[in-house]
Amino acid sequence: KAGVTQTPRYLIKTRGQQVTLSCSPISGHRSVSWYQQTPGQGLQFLFEYFSETQRNKGNFPGRFSGRQFSNSRSEMNVSTLELGDSALYLCASSPDGDIQYFGAGTRLSVL
Amino acid sequence: SQQGEEDPQALSIQEGENATMNCSYKTSINNLQWYRQNSGRGLVHLILIRSNEREKHSGRLRVTLDTSKKSSSLLITASRAADTASYFCAYETGANNLFFGTGTRLTVIP
Numbered sequence: 001k002a003g004v005t006q007t008p009r010y011l012i013k014t015r016g017q018q019v020t021l022s023c024s025p026i027s028g029h030r031s032v033s034w035y036q037q038t039p040g041q042g043l044q045f046l047f048e049y050f051s052e053t054q055r056n057k058g059n060f061p062g063r064f065s066g067r068q069f070s071n072s073r074s075e076m077n078v079s080t081l082e083l084g085d086s087a088l089y090l091c092a093s094s095p096d097g098d099i100q101y102f103g104a105g106t107r108l109s110v111l
Numbered sequence: 112s113q114q115g116e117e118d119p120q121a122l123s124i125q126e127g128e129n130a131t132m133n134c135s136y137k138t139s140i141n142n143l144q145w146y147r148q149n150s151g152r153g154l155v156h157l158i159l160i161r162s163n164e165r166e167k168h169s170g171r172l173r174v175t176l177d178t179s180k181k182s183s184s185l186l187i188t189a190s191r192a193a194d195t196a197s198y199f200c201a202y203e204t205g206a207n208n209l210f211f212g213t214g215t216r217l218t219v220i221p
Contacts, residue, residue, distance in 0.1 A: 033209070035211075037151075042114060042211060042212075042214065043199065043211035044211075045211075058208075098142070098203070099144065099159060100144075100146075100156065101156065102146075102153035102154040102155070103153050104152050105151070105153055107151075
């Protein structure tokens, strides 16, 4: 089985722009979660989607949003980028929300 | 914050020695998991222990869980240079949320 695929791997944006990150889960996995990893805050949960519905949400501002498609692929969008949004964004899929299978991540740099 | 705390933050040992990392959390949990991350890449699941279990083994890994103290430990025996990585605990609460610890950076010197 192919693993979790995240695109793009690297991204450079400027403040005020918006960005969309993509995640293709492992085939058959219906749960997709997104995490933000920074040196200062560590790994923080953004949100989880299950069967196209947001099932859980972390403590992030509304600028961070996501969605899941019928094929379980997920996208995450960040609008009005801030310098502090620079981070490694990790996507993880799971068959049931339990054990998470992570992608390699998208490294976003905001200049 | 519901982020778990891990100690030590960093650990450096010689190949062949054992490595122990500890994780503390603040709430009731369904399970606790340990993950490994190499150089800012994705995390790899190592082991899961449920709240009604006290100890679990997987190869060279041994995990303990003490729910009364809200703590867990990960022991890696007979460490190898390839074990060099960051290790994170993650606990799942009743809401299916997964909260990660602050991580322990392990360096195994050949």
